[in-house]
Amino acid sequence: METAERNRSMWKLGTYLLLLVVAIVYPLVASNSYYVHVIVMSFIFAIAVYGFNLIVGYLGQLSLAQAGFFGIGAYMSGLFTMKLHMSFWLSLPLTAFLTMLISLPIGFISFRTKGNYFAIFTMCVGIIINLVIEKWDSVTGGNTGLIGIPQPNNLGPISFDSVISQYYLVLAFLVITIFVMTRLVNSLVGRTFMSIRNSSDLAATLGINVMANKILAFAIASFFTAIAGVLYAHYIRFIGPDASGLNMTFDFLLSLLIGGQASIAGPLVGSLLSTGLTEGLQSLQEYRMVVFGILLILIVKFFPMGIVGGLQLLRFKLMKRFAKTDVAGIAQMKPSKGESHAAENKSIN
Amino acid sequence: MNLFFQQLVNGLTLGSIYCLVALGLTLIYGIMEVPNFAHGHLYMVGAYVTFFMMTLYGINYWLAAVISAIVLAVLGVLIERLVFNPLRNGPETNKFVAALGAMLFLEATARLLWGSDYRSIPGIYDKVIQIGGIRVTEQRIIVIVAAVVLMFALNLFLKHTIIGSALMAMAQNRDGASLVGINVNMVSILTFVIASILAAFAATLAGPIFLVYPSMGTMIVTKAFVIIVIGGMGSIPGAVLGGYILGLAESMGATYISTDYKDIVAFVLLVVILSVKPSGMFAKETK
Amino acid sequence: MLLKTKALTKNFGGLTALNNIDFHIEEGEIVAIIGPNGAGKSTFFNVISGFYPPSSGSITFGEHEFTNIATHKFARMGIARTFQTTCLFTEGTVLDNLIVGHRLKTTMGFWDAVLNTPRARREEKESREKAWDVLGFIELDKIAGEMVGNISQEAAKRLAIGLALVTEPRFLLLDEPAAGINHDETNGLVQLIKKIQKAGTTVCLIEHKMQMVMNLADRIMVLNYGSKIAEGTPSQIKNNQQVIDAYLGGDSNA
Numbered sequence: 105m106e107t108a109e110r111n112r113s114m115w116k117l118g119t120y121l122l123l124l125v126v127a128i129v130y131p132l133v134a135s136n137s138y139y140v141h142v143i144v145m146s147f148i149f150a151i152a153v154y155g156f157n158l159i160v161g162y163l164g165q166l167s168l169a170q171a172g173f174f175g176i177g178a179y180m181s182g183l184f185t186m187k188l189h190m191s192f193w194l195s196l197p198l199t200a201f202l203t204m205l206i207s208l209p210i211g212f213i214s215f216r217t218k219g220n221y222f223a224i225f226t227m228c229v230g231i232i233i234n235l236v237i238e239k240w241d242s243v244t245g246g247n248t249g250l251i252g253i254p255q256p257n258n259l260g261p262i263s264f265d266s267v268i269s270q271y272y273l274v275l276a277f278l279v280i281t282i283f284v285m286t287r288l289v290n291s292l293v294g295r296t297f298m299s300i301r302n303s304s305d306l307a308a309t310l311g312i313n314v315m316a317n318k319i320l321a322f323a324i325a326s327f328f329t330a331i332a333g334v335l336y337a338h339y340i341r342f343i344g345p346d347a348s349g350l351n352m353t354f355d356f357l358l359s360l361l362i363g364g365q366a367s368i369a370g371p372l373v374g375s376l377l378s379t380g381l382t383e384g385l386q387s388l389q390e391y392r393m394v395v396f397g398i399l400l401i402l403i404v405k406f407f408p409m410g411i412v413g414g415l416q417l418l419r420f421k422l423m424k425r426f427a428k429t430d431v432a433g434i435a436q437m438k439p440s441k442g443e444s445h446a447a448e449n450k451s452i453n
Numbered sequence: 454m455n456l457f458f459q460q461l462v463n464g465l466t467l468g469s470i471y472c473l474v475a476l477g478l479t480l481i482y483g484i485m486e487v488p489n490f491a492h493g494h495l496y497m498v499g500a501y502v503t504f505f506m507m508t509l510y511g512i513n514y515w516l517a518a519v520i521s522a523i524v525l526a527v528l529g530v531l532i533e534r535l536v537f538n539p540l541r542n543g544p545e546t547n548k549f550v551a552a553l554g555a556m557l558f559l560e561a562t563a564r565l566l567w568g569s570d571y572r573s574i575p576g577i578y579d580k581v582i583q584i585g586g587i588r589v590t591e592q593r594i595i596v597i598v599a600a601v602v603l604m605f606a607l608n609l610f611l612k613h614t615i616i617g618s619a620l621m622a623m624a625q626n627r628d629g630a631s632l633v634g635i636n637v638n639m640v641s642i643l644t645f646v647i648a649s650i651l652a653a654f655a656a657t658l659a660g661p662i663f664l665v666y667p668s669m670g671t672m673i674v675t676k677a678f679v680i681i682v683i684g685g686m687g688s689i690p691g692a693v694l695g696g697y698i699l700g701l702a703e704s705m706g707a708t709y710i711s712t713d714y715k716d717i718v719a720f721v722l723l724v725v726i727l728s729v730k731p732s733g734m735f736a737k738e739t740k
Numbered sequence: 741m742l743l744k745t746k747a748l749t750k751n752f753g754g755l756t757a758l759n760n761i762d763f764h765i766e767e768g769e770i771v772a773i774i775g776p777n778g779a780g781k782s783t784f785f786n787v788i789s790g791f792y793p794p795s796s797g798s799i800t801f802g803e804h805e806f807t808n809i810a811t812h813k814f815a816r817m818g819i820a821r822t823f824q825t826t827c828l829f830t831e832g833t834v835l836d837n838l839i840v841g842h843r844l845k846t847t848m849g850f851w852d853a854v855l856n857t858p859r860a861r862r863e864e865k866e867s868r869e870k871a872w873d874v875l876g877f878i879e880l881d882k883i884a885g886e887m888v889g890n891i892s893q894e895a896a897k898r899l900a901i902g903l904a905l906v907t908e909p910r911f912l913l914l915d916e917p918a919a920g921i922n923h924d925e926t927n928g929l930v931q932l933i934k935k936i937q938k939a940g941t942t943v944c945l946i947e948h949k950m951q952m953v954m955n956l957a958d959r960i961m962v963l964n965y966g967s968k969i970a971e972g973t974p975s976q977i978k979n980n981q982q983v984i985d986a987y988l989g990g991d992s993n994a
Binding site: 287288308 | 810811813814820831836839848860
């Protein structure tokens with residue numbers, strides 16, 4: 105049993121390290137800085153979608169206010185660095201923290217509603233944030249937005265004026281995000297979130313403070329979405345009201361659904377695909393939303409688990425065929441010998 | 454004072470449009486428990502159909518409205534059969550997401566086919582009438598009158614026909630209704646047909662006053678949702694009352710507070726009301 | 741006295757579901773609530789377990805008197821329950837259910853999870869061990885890894901009880917635990933409930949299977965149309981004319 109568990113962890117660690125190496129090497133071998141740019145954009149969106157995944161995938165609450173926090177994060181940091189001449193390295197954590205604070209009362213009020221009402225409520229919150237950003241000319245620049253947002257200040261000898269240097273910056277944050285999410289989701293806290301998604305009434309009967317957990321997830325989601333917003337603003341060096349609009353939320357939603365909600369790899373896979381397709385099909389831009397719309401409907405009906413979920417299911421089915429004993433979930437590449445303790449090795453991924 | 458009455462009329466006009474759209478939405482939500490976010494985009498398609506009928510084929514205004522109603526009815530049924538019916542037994546949020554998908558699809562297709570330019574449906578009731586100190590275009594009066602006529606007709610249908618009673622029965626208890634032999638599928642289709650007809654007329658009536666463009670659906674459907682959340686899902690009087698309240702609030706707000714932020718009225722209203730009463734204004738106490 | 745209700749009343753609109761119920765339960769007892777369908781038994785449960793607030797009257801548990809507390813506080817006070825329709829976490833395994841059921845006894849939070857603090861590691865281990873303990877107690881260890889959707893009706897009912905047990909309750913409410921299971925399984929259930937009593941938990945159950953009730957209960961309360969019509973030991977209740985007329989007459993089978 106010990107070996108089984110250690111083997112599984114080794115394989116997992118190995119895969120992650122391999123992916124990390126690929127990610128680190130990529131910009132050095134990419135033939136064109138445009139290809140690096142596309143990946144930077146997907147990484148930034150992935151960070152936001154990881155936040156989104158926590159509240160929508162793991163907690164099962166369809167919050168449609170997410171782009172609002174993305175926008176708030178972007179604008180706030182833009183203003184801090186441009187108007188207050190703050191250093192990026194101070195602005196980033198400050199913005200993320202403040203955005204999280206703002207999300208607390210919003211979450212508190214929003215979660216008094218349930219189901220569809222919650223979705224509509226958060227959608228309206230998102231719209232209000234978007235409208236305010238759009239109309240508050242004096243602060244946000246209205247429809248023109250903020251132009252000329254500075255890139256991150258130099259860190260000692262490292263400067264961030266190239267796409268490649270920004271790539272590594274964003275990659276670092278992505279790795280941190282994935283790390284935090286993985287830890288969170290595999291812990292008792294993660295289990296609690298999922299129990300609420302399954303049946304919040306039962307969870308409450310078992311003594312779980314559902315409201316507190318919902319607000320916690322909402323706050324964490326906003327924190328990471330804000331970080332994504334900040335990185336976005338300082339990379340593109342321009343931010344307009346569209347970043348906080350409903351379409352942005354729908355982009356997050358689509359990326360999450362394609363990739364696979366309530367999974368660790370889902371947000372990244374989904375963002376890569378979604379951004380890749382968007383950038384790649386620039387010429388077919390008009391068809392993008394047509395396809396996206398149809399995709400949303402198809403996914404929700406036929407592939408609710410997205411790509412990652414589908415792959416997991418496939419792997420599970422294959423393992424069931426080859427393993428002698430009942431494997432309750434994801435184990436390792438080799439058939440597990442642990443019988444009833446196979447359950448202990450099941451990780452909620 | 455004249456300004457006030459002027460805006461009153463404007464508010465009633467706007468409210469009439471909102472009512473018709475909200476009525477369709479509340480029927481769909483109340484009877485079928487489907488949060489049809491694509492309804493606003495159906496309305497948008499209706500506006501375009503009327504526009505093209507009138508400008509390309511020179512068809513009469515009211516006839517164009519009827520054609521629009523037919524087209525929308527077909528489209529509505531397609532959406533019901535292809536998108537919502539397969540998902541009827543799943544979790545709530547799936548229907549919501551599917552509706553969002555339909556919405557994106559419709560808007561993008563409209564943009565693709567007809568471009569993003571603003572269009573204007575030619576108005577035939579341009580004459581300005583003077584009542585007391587107010588100057589109103591005939592169109593606005595037509596809107597209000599037509600809306601009232603339609604609502605009246607709907608009420609007659611629901612209260613005094615057998616099919617109408619079937620719809621009401623389903624709104625109260627879907628399973629029970631099918632047990633007593635009501636054909637759930639027929640009712641579902643019929644609900645969408647009615648909602649689509651209402652939307653088509655709303656779009657045609659609004660066309661000459663407001664502009665037509667692909668993303669006009671989002672605003673109106675979100676506001677319609679605000680209305681039915683406030684007025685009560687499935688409540689017809691609620692939708693009517695809510696529609697006029699919102700229309701008047703926006704009109705007055707635009708005049709006396711700020712034009713820029715007038716769109717926010719609906720959303721702030723929803724946020725305020727749901728903050729105080731999370732289950733909606735007319736939710737029944739089950740605890 | 742573990743639990744006491746005084747003049748407990750619950751109205752739903754115009755309907756009085758519970759009418760002035762005075763009742764008490766001693767620590768260590770097994771108490772049964774019986775009565776015809778619609779008598780208010782489940783409503784009584786729902787009120788004393790925090791699902792509905794009472795319309796009037798009071799409930800005293802231990803030293804606390806309460807009328808309107810949030811649902812999740814009840815488990816923390818030591819009151820656990822099962823439901824008439826078996827309520828489990830369908831998206832997990834048997835073991836997963838029990839692990840999360842123990843959550844209220846753990847205090848780890850966001851930072852513990854992310855930094856993998858000693859507290860996090862300790863509580864994860866503790867939750868798992870407790871889950872296995874309860875699994876053994878309810879004799880479901882063989883199916884620990886099964887998805888909840890795949891287990892038998894009887895196993896599901898045991899699991900629901902296990903889920904309540906893993907919160908380490910002082911007081912356990914069982915709502916028709918034997919509904920839909922056969923004679924042998926019912927006997928197994930009776931043994932389990934006796935085991936629970938032995939382990940120190942007070943039990944209150946709603947049941948229609950009379951033989952089971954007479955076998956298990958130290959005391960019985962009979963409800964009819966929302967009012968208490970009798971209270972006493974099994975032999976007292978068996979011979980109570982009012983009860984026989986209202987409920988038992990000619991219909992007492994297990």
